[in-house]
Structures are given as structure tokens and as C-alpha cells.
Amino acid sequence: MSGFASWIGGALGWTLGGPIGAAIGFAIGAAVDKATSKGLLLEPPKRTGQQRNKRADSVYDKRRRRVSSAQKQAETKSGDFEVSLLVLSAIVMKVDGEVSDSEKNYVRAYFVKMYGKERANHAFQLFNGILKKEDLSTREICQQIQLYMDHSSRLQLLHYLFGVTKADGHVSESEVELIEKIAGYLYINARDYESIKAMFYDPVDSAYKILEIDKSVSINEIKKAYRKMAKKYHPDKLQHLGEEHMKGAKEKFQHVQKAYEKLQKERGF
Template sequence: MQYRNYNNSSNYFWLGLIIFSLFGGFKTVLLLIPIVFVFLPVLLIGFVFIQIIRAIAKNSSINSGLQGASVDRTKFVELFTRLLIHLAKADGKVDQSEITAIKSFFHVQLRFGQAQLKWIDDIIIAAQNHSYSIDELLKECKENFDHSTHLLLLELLYHVANADGHISSSEVKVIEKIIKTLGISDFEHKQVKSKYNMSNSDEDYYLILGLEKSASQDEIRKAYKAAAKKFHPDTVQHLGEDFKSVAEEKFKGITKAYNYLKK
């Protein structure tokens, strides 16, 4: 998969080439071109020049928001955003309200600044114009990230999909494919989606640990230890503090459930 790149090296190369040609680099060649075609290359060069300047300005603006970001973080954000577009396309089209919900999540929940939001805008446009298959995206996830990061990814996808209080059947199918491909167990899936199936009863705490209400104290203890290991915030700290904070909220819920159920 080709990730988005905001390095301006190639843009500066073409810009330099255009300036070189305008100051006589291709003077001899231009003299051989019939007069009728003299203005065509000038117009073409002018158009390309403007496009390169715009590309440099855009990349520089986005790059300012990526300073200090790890490779893992930039890859994860792009994969996550592209998977969100697949979720949005699940019903056949991408509505503006769905795009707004995606941007709102990054702005409100992850507190992305303006430069970072321009980055998300660029990924969304790229994902709509050149959509990698979901299999390609999940292959990248498996090759680049561990299981704890896969669980965080699923948590985030659920969060955005449930933004309107409802997850459609078509979105469920996409999520099920993601779960199967990334090797997320039914037990782990229950733990992740428990947040969106709350009934304000004791049963909620069992759901958070992925258990049935009939679970024994030994099963509760084992489930807590396993969940604490898989969902610990430190396992995703390489993605940045904003994603770590999402994991911290999940971890607090797990700890609260265990403290309530243990005797």
C-alpha cells in the first residue's frame, strides 16, 4: 500500500526544472517550435507551475502538523481513516454527514488541530478517489501492528460507527470482516462492543469483561487479568497520547467492572 507522503522534494525538483527552462534552458528547443505553438508550452508550464506551488503549500501545511509524529502513528491514522471510509461506503455511498462525523471524531475526541485536520481531509479525499480494498488495508494492519493495536482499532471503529446511536446491518458486516481478518475472538469482540450494549444493570459489568452473568469468581479474575494485559494503555503508547487516552478510558472501565464484580 502506498501511504500519503507530504515531502516536497519532487515538487521542488519540478519547480526548479520549470524555472531553469524559463531562463533559457530550453531556448534552443523552443526556437525550433513553429510560432503557432509558442504559447502552448508557456501556458502548460504556467499551469504546472501553479499546481506545484499549490502542492508545496498544501504539503507544507500538513507537514507542520506531523512534526514529531512516529511512522507507526501516521500509518495507523491513515489506515484507520481509510477503514472509516469503507464503513461509510457500506450502504453504497458516502454521505456528507458521515464525512462530518469522521472529522468531528478527530477534532473532538482526539483533539486534532487545524493542520492535522487538513491531513485527515487529504486522506479522506484520497480514500474516495483511490480506494484500497478492505483486504489490502487489513493486510497492512496485520503486518504493521500487534493485537492490542487491532483491538484499539476496533474500539475506534465502533465509536465512530455508533456516533448517530445506530450501527447499520451493512456496517456490521464490514466490522465482522475486520474482526475475522484480524483474528479478534468472539470473547474480545464482546469486550469491545460492550460499551454500546449497556442496559444500566449488573450485567453491563460482565459484558465489559466479556463474560456471562453466571461466571464464577475464578473466571472473573482470569478475564480481568487477560483484559488488563490486552487493553493496557502502554500497549498503544507508540501511537501518541491521544490514542493512549482512548485506551485509558477503556482500561478504567475494565478495572471498574472487576472491582464491582469481585468479592
């Protein structure tokens, strides 16, 4: 448990308050209870989960009143992004009533790839606890994320969530509908949502959707759209999250490049 506690202490920032803090408090409480039942802890924690969550919500409310848009990028750290991923993944995975082993394995593999095995194991302990929590409010959690997280990081969250839905080879309509709702709560507009969705689902016009343009546009407009999207999805925009998140950012950027190359070939320019 000491390693888990150390990871929690080092990974979290603004997520310690509000609805995400409440979800984390529940998950930590579940992990502590499990460890206590196995004799790994000599004493239970002094504060109950309810007291911990109430205190976290109070801290969140105070910070919410003074946060500004300019602070978002500075305050969104790797640990905050990491926990946001875990909570939103749990919400999406539970929407169709069944969490498959392949979906869980995708989350574990993703975290191992990004953070290494030890940190991923701690993250998965937390993730399993969050999966057990029944009253997660999608709207409130997304409002907290939107309040503190910059736009580029929110786009990356959406990219990851589509990866989770495809992990088991079956994408339910309810999962896609929920991700679209999450995008709205995160203040991600419809064009950005369709752009990222097209990176995972390959309709005939996916290249146009990724570049956020219509089929009727001119070649010059395609070039202009490519420059705009390359700037929007450039990995440098996620440097503040740390090197561990750059691979996912590069994958998104590569989709833009491939979409442009496809249209170059189709339109002959």
C-alpha cells in the same frame, strides 16, 4: 498543498506500500489534480497515480517477505495507525451506501482531538480522497495491517470503528457485519470482538462480555478476568503510537474498570 505534502511525508511509514499505499496514491492524486485545476500547482506530478501505486506495491511486496512478528510493534508508528484509521473508516462508512455528515464530522472531530486542527485538516483531505475510491479491497487492506501492526493497536482500531458507526445515531446491520468481518481479517478473535462491541452497545450482560466471561462464573473468576483484561487493554501497550493515541486507549481501559465495578455491585464483593 505544500503543507499537505509535508504532512504526508512525515506521517507515513509501512503504509506507503501495498493496498493501503494504492489507496493513498489515489487520494493524493485527487488532491493534486484538484489543486492543479485551481492553479495552485504549476506542473502536474511527474509520475502518474498508476505508476506511483505500482512502485508502492513493489516496495510493499519486498518488505512483506522479510517482516517478522517481532518487528510489528517497532514499525507501527502514529502515522501508520492514522492512515489505517482513515482507510478502514472510509470502508465502513460506505458500506450502507451513504456517508452522513455526522459520520464525517465524527472523523474530523476525532482527528482534531488527537492531532490538532492543522494535522487533522490534512488527514481529512486524504480521507475525502479515499472516500471517492471505489475498488478498496477490505481483505487486502486488513491483511496489510495485520502483517505490520501489533495486536494491541489492532484492538484500538476496532474500538475506533465502532465509534464511527455510532456517530450518526443509527447503526446499520451491514456496518456491524463488516466490522465483524474486519475483526476476522485482522486476526482479532471472537471474544475480543464481542468485548469491544459491548463497550458501545449496552446489552444486559455487557459487563460480562467486556470482561470476556459467562454469567455463571465465580467471583474469583471475575477477579481473574478483570486482571487479565486490565492487562490486555492497559494504555501502556499503546505508548509506541505516541501520546496522541493514549486518550482513546484510556477510554477502552475505563470500560473494563466500569464493567468490573458493575459486577462488584451486582454480585456483592
